[in-house]
Amino acid sequence: MKFTESEIVELKSSTSELKEAIVSLSAMLNKHSKGMVYFGINDVGNVLGQQIGKSTLKDISKAISDWIEPKVYPDIQSKKIQGKDCIVVKVSGHDAVYSARGRYYLRMGEEDKKLSVDELRHLVEKKNNYAYSWGAELSDFSLSKVSVATAKKFVEKGRKAGRIEYAYDSARNVLNKIHLIKGKRLLNAGRALFCEDSGVEVQAAVFAGKDKTTFVDIQSFRGPLFGLIERCEVYAKEHINWRADLSGSTRVEIPEVPVRAMKEAIINSLCHRDFYNPKTNEIAIYRDRIEIYNPGQFPFDHDPDEFIAGHGKSYPRNPLIAEAFYLAKDIERWGSGLRRIKEECDAAGVKVAFEKVSTGFQVTFYRPEGVMDQVVVRKGGQKRWSGLTKKQTIVLEQIEKKPEISRKELAHILGINPSAVQKHIQGLKDKGYMRRIGPDKGGHWEVVKG
Template structure:
């Protein structure tokens, strides 16, 4: 195979030309929003190779991240070409314009032309016409999860936000404007295909930092599946308290579920899908965090959408519209306000943080106060000094089951609660540490005692 440069392909003989390569990446993104770059190949196509170490790959990644704004996250791999070691970069992005070392460039043939102020102005206008979700996906109609699509149409019909029924995959996807010709858009891939790159990293940490984790996992699937999986994970690991009401026993979560759901949907709706980093849900001793990779709109603050009447700014309009049809989004621009109001009503403190790498929603657990240098929306709420240890939903169920069967085994608990053995053991250990459960006798012949 003969390698040659083009408007979307750049060749460099070695990483000694990294600065020029970075300018090429920015120029190609500004013209085509995606491209490829090779180190170890001369611009005439001769393959020369180069020495490569893990540090080489890390240095390339860091230099690109530090030198291009908005940030770019290329896929960087080592390739053997004609028995020689080369480095291959694949990159994409739609957050125009991209600046390399503080200047804007445009790809013209195989050259990188520095833009004038007038040309840069035109590029800013173009920014509003390009979205990742409008690109063609490599998935096909056969990859669509039909039960998910049918359930979505049923939900959207019930919400009275669409007026057509499910007929077949192609016709239905086309009516949702997720098809270009016979090919799926990337929006359809993340909404209705299980086999995609979308993931959410979830974890429970022992303290207030990430040094020691008690549980860690990765959730995968389409957007609707991830919403459901995320809600289940949070419900399982949140603290719950029981209250007796005239209608019976009521279990109340430490953070309102509608605030949690809004934050999850928001994070998937507004994330930056060009960034390979996944969203995150993290439990700490003093807080619950929901993070996404989408940067908050420039010149705006969360308060603009909570206390003022700013209109919604959509990063992914097709995805947002689809979630609106199924009423996963109640109405435009209301997500942060609904989170804030639900937390205010429940006297839970919530904080919205604009990060360089994305956006973070922090729910403070009762009794925890944020650092004094952080801007929050609600006033702190203090828990009683001697408040009893609050149990999660699964821990309450373990107590109920053990109360009626003191000799029950880990395996039977696992079967009854539909949780793996490790999860059961971890929650029982927590109950023991909290003084709520004791084991009398040996593992084989002993029994449980609820304290």
């Protein structure tokens, strides 16, 4: 028999490594609610044997009792393995988060990871199935703060999806049915979902280049989460490029990045954000990519690839919010969001990345190469400036915002030299889209077409 280490098995050459073994036991308890340590087998699986005295097993039991909190009761046995004396220690426990000598660890593969404060909080929430999450806490808001229009729309969407059977009669009854009100006060999740003063903010911006040096547009959205989904989706759609497919009998407009994938990422970011984190959700649109950031760390004991492959178990940080999104069919199925984003992007030939960052989680959509030179048939949902290149469209947009803008400023925004800007300006003037009012110094541009 070949012995190997795993997430529930640790190998130790001898009891001289007892302290490290106890750390491993606590880490395995926190990850899998069970664990096993062999003494007398080294970490590559070679059986060395272990000297066993009269008090050896008792000493191991006492050390585990002294150093692991809360208490666990190990099964400790001496065994002959390949003719040599070894010791096998087994533990199990389901009711708590376990510490070893006052510190907390989690088994990650064959390693024991020491947990940060945020990681420990997440583990405690997970162990309690998020029953004591932010959303379940009482807010200071009464029923009078609820947006009736939002509550009515929620019921309408749920009935249309076949996930809600009741009709709207009052905001109180709706929130009672989905457990978002206690007495006269809303739970935090109820406030976030249904109040205009939700306490939730999303910052959205369009940047001229590939970093945050120069922004073209910046906005801040506040309101109920259901409304934020719609506003963020509209913002993203307004600031990406669309092309026309004329191969069929009807004209079809195709976005450079799948809209359904972006919406799924937006919903995911709002549903799984950490409301204890003071940072805001963000949508950042750069020349080469779109980033959707969520101030809520991805489960540190899991990897996004597990969920993309369909193997990850859903752990909603905000179960009350997730349930409301599900009833309204903003969430299709539990734990399937990342997979649907990946499938949509693969079908469209768009590269997407899922990244665990230090303060949260980020989905990045990479805009197709050469997009700045493609013909734009629709920008921002408006039928404007058909047939112009992306650069020409940006020139007109910038002139509308700042008529006195200089060629140098336009060059910086477009990422080209001033002489190239002049060619675009001349082309737009020749086509009648813009004109110069006044002299080069002291004058300004004017958009005259579109």
